Amino acid sequence: MEYDIVIGLETHVELATQTKVFCGCKNQFGGAPNTHCCEVCTGMPGALPTINEKAVEFTVKAGLATHCTIHNEFYFERKNYFYPDLAKAYQISQLVVPICANGYVEIPTANGTKKVRIHEIHLEEDSGKLIHTPMGSLIDYNRAGVPLVETVTEPDMHSAEEAISYLNTLKSIYKYIGISECKMEQGALRCDVNISLKPKGAKQLGNRTEMKNINSFKAIERAICYEIERQKGLLEQGKPVVQETLRWDDALGQNFPMRSKEDAQDYRYFREPDLLPIKITNKQLSAWKESLPKLPAEKKAEYMQAYALPEYDAGLLSQSKTLSTFFDACVQTYNNPKALSNFILNELNKKRNAELVEDEDAPIAITPAHFAKLVELYQTGEIAQAGARQLLDVLYETDQDPTPLVESMGLKQQNNADELESIVQDIIHQNPNAVADYQGGNKRALAFFVGQVMKATKGKANAGLVNQIITKLLG
Ligand code: ADP
Numbered sequence: 208m209e210y211d212i213v214i215g216l217e218t219h220v221e222l223a224t225q226t227k228v229f230c231g232c233k234n235q236f237g238g239a240p241n242t243h244c245c246e247v248c249t250g251m252p253g254a255l256p257t258i259n260e261k262a263v264e265f266t267v268k269a270g271l272a273t274h275c276t277i278h279n280e281f282y283f284e285r286k287n288y289f290y291p292d293l294a295k296a297y298q299i300s301q302l303v304v305p306i307c308a309n310g311y312v313e314i315p316t317a318n319g320t321k322k323v324r325i326h327e328i329h330l331e332e333d334s335g336k337l338i339h340t341p342m343g344s345l346i347d348y349n350r351a352g353v354p355l356v357e358t359v360t361e362p363d364m365h366s367a368e369e370a371i372s373y374l375n376t377l378k379s380i381y382k383y384i385g386i387s388e389c390k391m392e393q394g395a396l397r398c399d400v401n402i403s404l405k406p407k408g409a410k411q412l413g414n415r416t417e418m419k420n421i422n423s424f425k426a427i428e429r430a431i432c433y434e435i436e437r438q439k440g441l442l443e444q445g446k447p448v449v450q451e452t453l454r455w456d457d458a459l460g461q462n463f464p465m466r467s468k469e470d471a472q473d474y475r476y477f478r479e480p481d482l483l484p485i486k487i488t489n490k491q492l493s494a495w496k497e498s499l500p501k502l503p504a505e506k507k508a509e510y511m512q513a514y515a516l517p518e519y520d521a522g523l524l525s526q527s528k529t530l531s532t533f534f535d536a537c538v539q540t541y542n543n544p545k546a547l548s549n550f551i552l553n554e555l556n557k558k559r560n561a562e563l564v565e566d567e568d569a570p571i572a573i574t575p576a577h578f579a580k581l582v583e584l585y586q587t588g589e590i591a592q593a594g595a596r597q598l599l600d601v602l603y604e605t606d607q608d609p610t611p612l613v614e615s616m617g618l619k620q621q622n623n624a625d626e627l628e629s630i631v632q633d634i635i636h637q638n639p640n641a642v643a644d645y646q647g648g649n650k651r652a653l654a655f656f657v658g659q660v661m662k663a664t665k666g667k668a669n670a671g672l673v674n675q676i677i678t679k680l681l682g
């Protein structure tokens with residue numbers, strides 16, 4: 208039997224405000240345990256919360272950037288449950304009127320761009336952190352009360368690839384608008400994955416399971432693939448998929464039941480009496496809208512239209528704010544977007560690979576004007592590809608103007624047709640077998656000759672010219 212895969216995601220992102228959402232404590236990752244705490248975020252009786260306006264602004268901006276409707280009158284509610292990392296025994300959250308609702312984001316997929324609808328985005332507070340040791344469990348409330356934005360999608364994704372593409376898109380948007388660094392390794396972006404299967408083409412959705420708080424894209428991808436197979440296995444044996452919460456164990460590559468629907472908690476939501484309802488004026492809303500930067504989707508469209516970059520390249524460049532800012536600055540000094548884009552995506556990114564694993568927005572330590580100059584030297588035939596790569600190596604270590612280096616490093620491209628022709632002649636004489644190959648119709652022998660010329664000239668020969676000469680001499 209063939210199945211449709213249905214995935215909906217709930218993504219928690221910690222906002223990069225200076226202070227926590229309902230008190231003045233520092234909002235900062237790490238720090239000695241329980242040093243960023245006060246009566247409010249540790250739930251002392253009688254302590255009263257006050258709303259951090261910046262957290263509201265950031266949530267609204269998340270909604271504006273994802274085409275949501277903004278509810279300019281909203282309030283908070285208490286979600287009641289007991290757990291040691293939640294000192295008040297309730298989390299201040301939103302249920303009935305989230306700040307933002309009914310939006311969408313456009314994600315790249317193998318079959319082109321597609322829309323994933325956003326059901327809602329609401330503001331809540333993070334909990335503390337339990338640290339389990341052999342002596343017992345410890346609790347750190349530094350994270351308690353950190354503003355948390357939860358973005359809930361409709362069940363619009365149909366594969367692990369689409370889910371990851373959505374997450375990359377959302378992360379990119381939130382980083383662009385400056386509301387979060389989304390550092391997954393610090394838990395600043397965490398994802399709950401809801402999955403169900405249904406017979407291909409069926410209208411009604413199947414029973415779903417949920418895996419909570421998975422904190423790397425790799426793990427999310429693995430968890431989704433595993434769960435799809437598990438559900439398939441059940442359905443194929445005629446067994447039902449039980450609606451339950453599962454715990455993904457990435458080390459074991461397996462998930463385990465956490466709790467089923469029967470023991471689902473009743474959170475007894477009710478309106479938070481200690482906070483007044485909040486109203487956002489139209490003036491405020493417009494001001495926040497105005498202050499939004501260009502978003503990755505706009506940048507991408509711009510790159511495709513104004514610079515005629517291929518969609519894939521435009522997507523890669525625009526997804527990272529660091530990369531697109533760098534690219535824009537390069538184009539300012541050397542107006543050849545296509546060449547710059549190619550060199551950034553093929554050469555620069557190769558060098559940045561190790562850093563990109565840690566942080567795909569790692570800063571680029573080369574002045575855009577220097578980088579642009581390098582590409583220009585290559586593009587105008589001053590240096591060959593091998594020379595351009597050598598220059599990039601140097602600039603990557605020590606940022607500097609590459610122009611004087613062409614001379615001092617002896618990188619000038621060999622463009623002299625006569626000299627190149629005599630080198631080619633020699634190689635032809637030394638390799639009669641390859642000549643026979645070539646003349647016998649094996650055009651790949653051409654690459655052999657080009658390679659030999661490059662070897663003889665230490666990569667400095669003008670490759671285009673060499674090609675022409677060889678073709679001419681070999682007929
Ligand atoms: P809850 O808040 O109790 O987890 P919601 O109904 O708000 O439940 O859904 C949470 C997430 O689960 C949403 O992202 C939604 O798109 C997704 N979802 C709901 N039903 C299904 C389903 N049958 N299959 C896959 N995902 C689903």
Ligand code: MG
Nearest residue numbers: 217399401417
């Ligand atoms: Mg849920």
Ligand code: ZN
Nearest residue numbers: 230232245248
């Ligand atoms: Zn506090």
